[in-house]
Amino acid sequence: MITFKSDKMEKRSARRTREIVIPGDVLGNADEYKAGENAYELDGKIRANVIGTKTYTNDAVGVTVMGGFYMPVTGDTVIGIINDVGPSNWMLDINAPYPAPLHVSEVPWKVEFGDTSRFLTVGDVVLLKILMVDESKKIQVTMKDSGLRKIEGGQLVEISYSKISRVIGKSGSMIQMLKNMTDCRIFVGQNGRIWIDGDGENVDVAAEAIRIIERESRSANLTDRVREFIEKRLPQSEEDEEEDSE
Amino acid sequence: MVLVNEDGIRIDGRRIDEKRPIKIEAGVLKNADGSCYLEIGKNKVLCAVYGPRECKPRHLQDPTKAVVQVKYNMEAYSVTDRKRPGTDRRSVEISKLIAEALENVVQTELYPRASIDVYIEILQANAGTRCAGLTAASVALADAGIPMRDLVPAIACGKADGNVLLDLNKEEDNYGQADVPLAIVPSTDEIVLLQMDGNMTRAELDHGLDMAFAAAHEVYEVQRDALKRRYTEMSKKEGDSDE
Amino acid sequence: MSNYVTSQIKRDHLMNLLAEGRREDGRQLDEVRKITVETGIIESAEGSAKVSLGNTTVMAGIKIIPGAPYMDAPGDGVITTGAELIPLAHSTFEPGPPSEDAIELARVVDRGIRESGMIDVKKLCIKEGEEIWMVFIDIYALDYDGNLFDACNLAAVCALRSAKVPWKQYGKGEEDLPMPVTCLPISVTECKIGNDLIVDPNFDEEAIAAARLTVTTDDDGNFRAMQKGGRGSITRSDLSLCLDRAVEIGKQIRKIIG
Numbered sequence: 001m002i003t004f005k006s007d008k009m010e011k012r013s014a015r016r017t018r019e020i021v022i023p024g025d026v027l028g029n030a031d032e033y034k035a036g037e038n039a040y041e042l043d044g045k046i047r048a049n050v051i052g053t054k055t056y057t058n059d060a061v062g063v064t065v066m067g068g069f070y071m072p073v074t075g076d077t078v079i080g081i082i083n084d085v086g087p088s089n090w091m092l093d094i095n096a097p098y099p100a101p102l103h104v105s106e107v108p109w110k111v112e113f114g115d116t117s118r119f120l121t122v123g124d125v126v127l128l129k130i131l132m133v134d135e136s137k138k139i140q141v142t143m144k145d146s147g148l149r150k151i152e153g154g155q156l157v158e159i160s161y162s163k164i165s166r167v168i169g170k171s172g173s174m175i176q177m178l179k180n181m182t183d184c185r186i187f188v189g190q191n192g193r194i195w196i197d198g199d200g201e202n203v204d205v206a207a208e209a210i211r212i213i214e215r216e217s218r219s220a221n222l223t224d225r226v227r228e229f230i231e232k233r234l235p236q237s238e239e240d241e242e243e244d245s246e
Numbered sequence: 247m248v249l250v251n252e253d254g255i256r257i258d259g260r261r262i263d264e265k266r267p268i269k270i271e272a273g274v275l276k277n278a279d280g281s282c283y284l285e286i287g288k289n290k291v292l293c294a295v296y297g298p299r300e301c302k303p304r305h306l307q308d309p310t311k312a313v314v315q316v317k318y319n320m321e322a323y324s325v326t327d328r329k330r331p332g333t334d335r336r337s338v339e340i341s342k343l344i345a346e347a348l349e350n351v352v353q354t355e356l357y358p359r360a361s362i363d364v365y366i367e368i369l370q371a372n373a374g375t376r377c378a379g380l381t382a383a384s385v386a387l388a389d390a391g392i393p394m395r396d397l398v399p400a401i402a403c404g405k406a407d408g409n410v411l412l413d414l415n416k417e418e419d420n421y422g423q424a425d426v427p428l429a430i431v432p433s434t435d436e437i438v439l440l441q442m443d444g445n446m447t448r449a450e451l452d453h454g455l456d457m458a459f460a461a462a463h464e465v466y467e468v469q470r471d472a473l474k475r476r477y478t479e480m481s482k483k484e485g486d487s488d489e
Numbered sequence: 490m491s492n493y494v495t496s497q498i499k500r501d502h503l504m505n506l507l508a509e510g511r512r513e514d515g516r517q518l519d520e521v522r523k524i525t526v527e528t529g530i531i532e533s534a535e536g537s538a539k540v541s542l543g544n545t546t547v548m549a550g551i552k553i554i555p556g557a558p559y560m561d562a563p564g565d566g567v568i569t570t571g572a573e574l575i576p577l578a579h580s581t582f583e584p585g586p587p588s589e590d591a592i593e594l595a596r597v598v599d600r601g602i603r604e605s606g607m608i609d610v611k612k613l614c615i616k617e618g619e620e621i622w623m624v625f626i627d628i629y630a631l632d633y634d635g636n637l638f639d640a641c642n643l644a645a646v647c648a649l650r651s652a653k654v655p656w657k658q659y660g661k662g663e664e665d666l667p668m669p670v671t672c673l674p675i676s677v678t679e680c681k682i683g684n685d686l687i688v689d690p691n692f693d694e695e696a697i698a699a700a701r702l703t704v705t706t707d708d709d710g711n712f713r714a715m716q717k718g719g720r721g722s723i724t725r726s727d728l729s730l731c732l733d734r735a736v737e738i739g740k741q742i743r744k745i746i747g
Contacts, residue, residue: 020477022470023351023388024396024433040395042433049353050393051473053481066477068391069279069298083494093494097298097360123497136309136358156498195498200505219485275632276544277579288532292631294577317584319575322627323534323550331573331627332586365577367629369548370533 015056016064021048027061036062070096070161070191072139076130077148079156079189080141082122087114092126095158095191098139106131106142108149125151125195127187151187154197157207159214161192166217167210174213174223181230182206205233247421249406258287258415265401265413265461270382270472272389273480280390282472284382287415288372293382294365295390301361312357316345318379320368340376341366347380347400347429347438353393362392373419374402377427380439385469389476398438399465400429403454410450412457426451428458432466435459493581495696503697507685514543514691519734521677521689524745526643528651536652536668540644543691544634549626549644551652551668555615555659556623566613570599570626572641579633579692597676597716598628598641601705605674605713608649612669615661622654624668635691638703638716642676647746674713675742676705677735681723686730688738702728704735708743 021027027039027046035041038050039062048054052063072078072094080092080100092100102120104111109119120126127148131140143149159167167188168175179186184198184206196206209226216222254262266287275281278294285291301307306315318341320329344366352362364386366379377400384398404414406422419425424444430437446454506513516522522543531537536551558565572595574582587595602608613622626649628641650670656662680690680698687694695701699721705714712732717723723731 018481020474020481022397022473023394024431025470038393042395047395047433049395050391051388051477052391065391066480081494081496097300097357099300123494123500125496125498137360152497153501154498155502156496215483216485218481222485275546275577276634277632278577290531292577296576296580299580317576321548321550321629322571322625323531323537323552325533328552328554328625328627331571333584363576365575367575367577367631370531372533 017054017056019054020052020066021054021063022051023049027054027063034060036060038063038065065162067160068162070094072096072098072100072130072133072191074130074133076190078128078130078141078191079151079187079193079195080126080128082120082124082126085117085121087116090116090120092128092141094128094139094141095161095193096139098137100128100130100139100141102126102128102141102143106140106144108144120150125156127151127189127195151195151197154185154195155203155207157194157196157210159192159194159210161190163214163217164188164190164192166222167194167213169223174226177223177227178206178209178230181227182209182234202234205230208233247417249418249421250409250411254409256411256415257417262409262411263457265464266415268465268468270385270468272385272472272476278386278390280386280388280392282382282385282389284378284385286374286378286381286413288370289368289375289378290370291375291378291382292367292369293379293386295362295383295386295392296365297362297390298357298360298392299363301359306361307359310358311354312352312360312362314345314349314352314354314362314364316341316348316364316366316383318344318366318368318376320371320375324368324371340379343439343441344376344380344383347398348383348387350436350438351384351394351396351398351431352387353395356393362387373414373416373425374427376439377401377429380429381465381469385472388473396431396433397466397469398429398431399462399469400427400439401458401461401465402427403458405444405446405450405454410446410454410457412454412461424450426454426458428455428462430459430462432463493696495693499693500697503693504683507682507687512687513693518685519688519738521639521738521742522691524643524742526647526746528647534648535655536648536650538644538647538651539631540640540647542636542640542643542689544632545630545636545640545691546632547628547630547637547640547644549628549641549648551648552625552627553622553652553654554625555620555661558614558618558621562610563618564614564621565610566608566622566624568599568603568608568610568624568626570595570602570628570645572598572628572630572637574630574633574637578630582630582633593716593718594637594641595628597638597703597714598626598645600714600716601642601674601676602626602645602649605705605707606671607646607674609669609671613654620661624649624652633692635693635695636678636689638678638701639676639689642674642705643742643746646673646675672708673743673746674705674707675739676703676714677731677738677742678703679731679734681719681721681727686723686727688734702731704731706735706739710736710739
């Protein structure tokens with residue numbers, strides 16, 4: 001969990017410190033704290049098991065990962081790329097350690113056995129929902145939900161999945177600003193893939209703005225900087241701008 | 247050849263309990279999920295980690311945990327006599343031992359059926375490359391954000407000219423009497439890699455291992471420092487503004 | 490390259506940019522990425538060079554040992570080039586013996602060096618008919634973002650240029666001598682995407698390209714080697730453009746590497 005400035009004023013319980021910890025580092029004593037996320041207890045000490053920043057949550061101490069990789073969670077919406085087609089399913093790359101099969105029963109069309117590639121084929125890009133992840137990390141995905149579909153045109157931007165929450169912003173403020181100012185349709189996948197569609201120049205600007213958010217994800221006045229950047233690149237967009245602040 | 251002189255000084259000027267200068271840098275490659283460059287003495291090692299990702303070949307998949315696959319490779323120009331490129335029996339054995347040492351600390355149970363692939367390239371070799379490779383590999387794994395309970399520092403001890411030595415160089419390895427590579431888990435002092443060839447008494451071996459354990463903890467500090475530097479820099483670039 | 494799929498969206502995006510004469514990284518169609526060269530980093534090698542072309546990085550090392558000459562060239566040194574696409578460099582590279590891509594790569598680099606006469610092999614003779622110097626060029630990809638042909642060519646050329654022939658070390662002479670270099674063969678690789686030819690393609694561009702052409706020139710701007718790759722075709726006028734660019738860009742690169 002990432003702590004925003006305003007969150008602290010609201011006295012949220014998670015506190016992310018600046019201290020960078022390495023696997024094996026001692027985070028605290030076990031009689032004071034429980035082992036939180038990405039931490040374990042050994043001989044009375046709580047230790048980190050991943051690289052990141054030391055984070056306190058209630059009575060536990062753990063680690064907020066920096067970087068890392070996307071692990072699918074049931075209910076996530078993600079963007080997948082089809083990399084194989086079978087007679088009754090498609091195989092998708094969802095930017096995770098595991099490929100995700102999409103069964104013909106989970107698409108909004110009636111597909112005959114062996115007729116799969118008429119609907120979706122290798123290289124196609126699809127908005128998906130993670131239907132289930134079982135204990136052995138077997139994944140099922142679905143296209144049967146509102147808004148899920150094959151997408152075409154526009155640009156596909158890939159960023160570190162750990163920065164996705166910054167692109168969305170507090171209660172969606174950042175993404176709303178991006179959409180309003182660039183007049184683009186933007187779909188943010190939890191797996192670090194973002195699809196942007198709109199008029200040529202505007203899409204480029206939105207894509208670049210997202211890169212700025214990824215690069216400077218923790219800087220003080222990120223929203224203002226992104227707004228300034230878009231204003232400079234798309235001067236006419238000011239009239240569309242909404243009052244937004246972090 | 248005199249490997250240790252009367253004053254206990256070795257041909258490269260080191261004392262018998264002194265390791266070679268070591269330098270570690272994390273996150274040096276763009277494509278890899280995690281990477282590390284390491285120099286110890288004249289050894290130069292590059293390591294990349296990819297994964298967790300789909301395990302190939304499939305028959306190696308384990309339904310209960312991820313497999314750690316290591317490929318240790320000496321580049322053709324890394325040694326005085328050109329090494330023929332490709333896998334040989336020595337590199338297969340080293341790869342296996344390094345993989346087993348790493349599986350001990352990586353939380354493989356979190357990623358059933360997946361593979362974590364570790365590639366170790368020896369750019370220049372001067373004795374002690376398996377220790378250098380393993381030391382670099384655990385840094386690259388941490389850099390990839392892979393959950394693991396600790397890093398794995400490694401260093402060798404051995405014997406030359408009748409002296410028990412720390413961290414043998416090429417001449418000491420070639421003309422000495424024993425070589426003992428060791429890797430440990432610093433938080434518990436468990437041994438996760440140990441080999442020996444040569445001839446040592448019990449007292450010599452105990453003495454050598456004492457030096458190697460102490461040195462491994464020093465190597466561990468260099469590993470930690472490399473990762474901290476890399477992530478502090480990243481964090482600065484992101485404009486760390488919390489607090 | 491196994492199992493890599495370019496999304497249709499990416500493909501369309503790159504094509505749309507090219508239709509406007511643009512590339513995703515902002516380069517001109519005939520613009521080469523930033524080149525950096527570091528030599529002499531591997532002391533166990535007689536010569537070495539690490540070369541970066543944008544985000545593509547390769548390392549070349551030279552080993553030189555005495556050996557027997559070929560019967561048909563009793564007074565000539567022997568040059569052997571190998572390239573390895575090791576899995577450290579990219580998720581699509583697999584362990585194992587050199588793939589056909591790696592073999593083609595090594596042979597194209599080798600041809601440029603051999604056909605340009607970059608190395609005066611007569612000067613690599615120790616005793617005619619009995620002993621000559623064998624020069625091994627081994628190139629490893631370390632980070633792959635397209636255009637290994639030019640990166641490997643540059644690395645091999647820079648490593649060779651920095652190499653010392655170990656006359657003294659092997660007791661064959663009074664002192665080690667510099668590699669007898671006569672000229673610098675420089676390759677320029679282009680990819681054909683749609684109707685456009687782009688110089689120094691990156692990974693994404695290579696992945697959607699139909700054809701590839703590598704042209705190697707010498708110091709005088711004469712052509713010394715060529716290789717067309719990929720399943721697609723190029724036209725006569727494409728070739729003409731590539732030849733012109735190879736000369737022009739070859740000059741620029743020679744200036745950069747000095």
